[in-house]
Structures are given as structure tokens and as C-alpha cells.
Amino acid sequence: SDPIFSSNILTSPSQFHSPLYFPPSLFLLSNQNHQQSNIYELRFFFRISRNKLGFQLNSSAQTLSLSSPHRDxxxxxxxxxxxxxxxxxxxxxxxxxxxxxxxxxxxxxDRTDIVDEAITFFRANVFFRNFDIKSPADKLLIYLTFYINVALKRLEGCRTLAEGTKAIINLGLENVPVPGEAGFPFPGLFVIPQSNKEAELFRNYLKQIREETSGRLLSVAYRPNGTPNKWWLAFAKRKFMNVITR
Structure with a gap:
């Protein structure tokens, strides 16, 4: 069986579909020889530091285990x-x-954007119930992490890429609430809009970024042959920051 933590460097698109990783540094690479549905290729460069990061290397099994006190x-x-x-x-x-x-x-x-970050960090960040916000962009990262959690929940049970695409399209047709409206997942995370113009601007931005995230998520939640990637869809059962998805 595949290890949960791997010290191997990922060098091919198929390896992107490997199980959960917690790398200290991550780099998204674009593979121009593949279609948009398979452009992601991750290469994880591990900097092993027992004192700073709490990682320990098991050379015989080539796996990494995360030791306390740095699991937060x-x-x-x-x-x-x-x-x-x-x-x-x-x-x-x-x-x-x-x-x-x-x-x-x-x-x-050729530059990493916030959607790249959200997808790359999702399988690590989804385990946390608390998130220490360092910048306003972290708030958007929190929102996208939650949205990916919701999207994976909708993909649960979709056995083909076609079924998953249909589920994601239906999710995109749903109303997108903004702060102050019923259904917004994190009251207090963002400021309540001061005008209808600001509300619609934010709503349209959220719609755009959700749709973009959905498209990229499909490329990792399903393998190139259209079958589900269990190392992603298994995270549909997680509850980010203890918020229940539906």
C-alpha cells in the first residue's frame, strides 16, 4: 500500500494522484504536454529539520512521520x-x-495564484480546526478550503468524471451568499458589505473563483482515465474547522 507520507520527489503527472503529503515547501509546475484537465504536476522538496519542523525520516520505508509539537x-x-x-x-x-x-x-x-494554493494546501489544512490568519489573503484561502471541502462532498459517489462534472455544474448554479446573508459559512470572517454594489462585486468574485476552483479540482479528483482518485475523494468526509458541509 502507498505510504501516507512520502519522501520521494514527484516528477510525473500520474504521481500527483498519490496520497496525502505535508511538505514544508511545495511548487506547482505546469505540464504543457497535457490537456488542461491534467496540467498539475507537483514536486515536493523536503527540507528535513527535526528541530524546526518536527519531521522524522524513516529511511528504510522512505516515509515521513510528523512528530509533535508542530502539528498545529x-x-x-x-x-x-x-x-x-x-x-x-x-x-x-x-x-x-x-x-x-x-x-x-x-x-x-505561469504564476501561482490563490486557487493553486488552496488546492495544493487543502489536504493538509483541512485537518485543522483553527486557522491563525496572517494576512487578508488567508481569509480567502479559508473560504476556498471550505469550498473545496463542499465540492468534494458533492463528488462523493460520482464514479466517473462525467458524473462529477455534472455535480460540480449543479453546485455552480446554487446561490452564492455574501457576508451578512443566510448560508455564508464564516460569520465575521469578512466585513458585511456597505452597499449593494459592494455586495454584488464580492458575490461575482466568489462565483468566479468558485467556478475556477471547481474546474481545477476536477483535474485532481479524477484520474486521466476518468476514474475517481481516492486520495482526494476520501477527504469528502473531513470537516474543515468543524463546519458541516452538505
Whole structure:
């Protein structure tokens, strides 16, 4: 069986579908030889430091185990400098690598965006009940982590990529609440909009980023042959920050 923690460096798209990892540093790579549904390739570079990170290497099994007292280290967004970025409800409207219509500025295709971070960090961050917010971008990361949790719950039981795509499309058709409205998952995380214009701006941004996240999530939740990736769909049973998804 596959180890939960691996010290191997991931070098091919098929290896991206391996089980859960907690790498100290992660780098998203784009593979131009594959279609959009399979562009993600992760290479995890481990910096083993027993004192700082609490990782221990078992060389015989080539696995990593995480030792206390550092199990409370969540992964934070790197977008700490949001100077010049528009905001709505206290949330930075960060650029996205997306062709989906919406208020988000367009990011360069070769740069990591907040959606990349949310997907990359999800299988680590979803285990935490508390999240120490370091920057406004962390608030968006929290929202996206929760949304990925919801999306995986909808994909649970979808045995083919076609079924999963249909479930994600139906999720995208649902109403997207903003702070102050019923159904918004984290009261107090964002500021209540001060006008209808601000509310609609934030709603449209959330719609855009949810749709973009859904498309990229499908490319990792299902293998290239269209079958479910159990190392992702198993996380449908998790409850991020103890919030129940439906």
C-alpha cells in the first residue's frame, strides 16, 4: 500500500494522484504536454529539520512521520502584499489564471495564484480546526478550503468524471451568499458589505473563483482515465474547522 507520507520527489503527472503529503515547501509546475484537465504536476522538496519542523525520516520505508509539537502549523497564503489590489468586504480581489468572466484581474499563466494554493494546501489544512490568519489573503484561502471541502462532498459517489462534472455544474448554479446573508459559512470572517454594489462585486468574485476552483479540482479528483482518485475523494468526509458541509 502507498505510504501516507512520502519522501520521494514527484516528477510525473500520474504521481500527483498519490496520497496525502505535508511538505514544508511545495511548487506547482505546469505540464504543457497535457490537456488542461491534467496540467498539475507537483514536486515536493523536503527540507528535513527535526528541530524546526518536527519531521522524522524513516529511511528504510522512505516515509515521513510528523512528530509533535508542530502539528498545529497550517499553510498560509503567500499573497501577503496586496498593495494596489481592490477589495470587497475586506477581501482582496486577487488575480486569477482564469478565462471565466468576472471581476478578478487576470494573472500570468505561469504564476501561482490563490486557487493553486488552496488546492495544493487543502489536504493538509483541512485537518485543522483553527486557522491563525496572517494576512487578508488567508481569509480567502479559508473560504476556498471550505469550498473545496463542499465540492468534494458533492463528488462523493460520482464514479466517473462525467458524473462529477455534472455535480460540480449543479453546485455552480446554487446561490452564492455574501457576508451578512443566510448560508455564508464564516460569520465575521469578512466585513458585511456597505452597499449593494459592494455586495454584488464580492458575490461575482466568489462565483468566479468558485467556478475556477471547481474546474481545477476536477483535474485532481479524477484520474486521466476518468476514474475517481481516492486520495482526494476520501477527504469528502473531513470537516474543515468543524463546519458541516452538505
Amino acid at each position: 502549523m497550517v499553510y498560509h497564503s503567500s499573497f501577503v502584499d496586496d498593495e494596489g489590489v481592490d477589495r470587497a468586504c475586506g477581501c482582496p480581489l486577487l488575480p486569477l489564471k482564469s478565462h471565466i468572466k468576472g471581476p478578478a484581474p487576470v494573472s500570468d499563466q
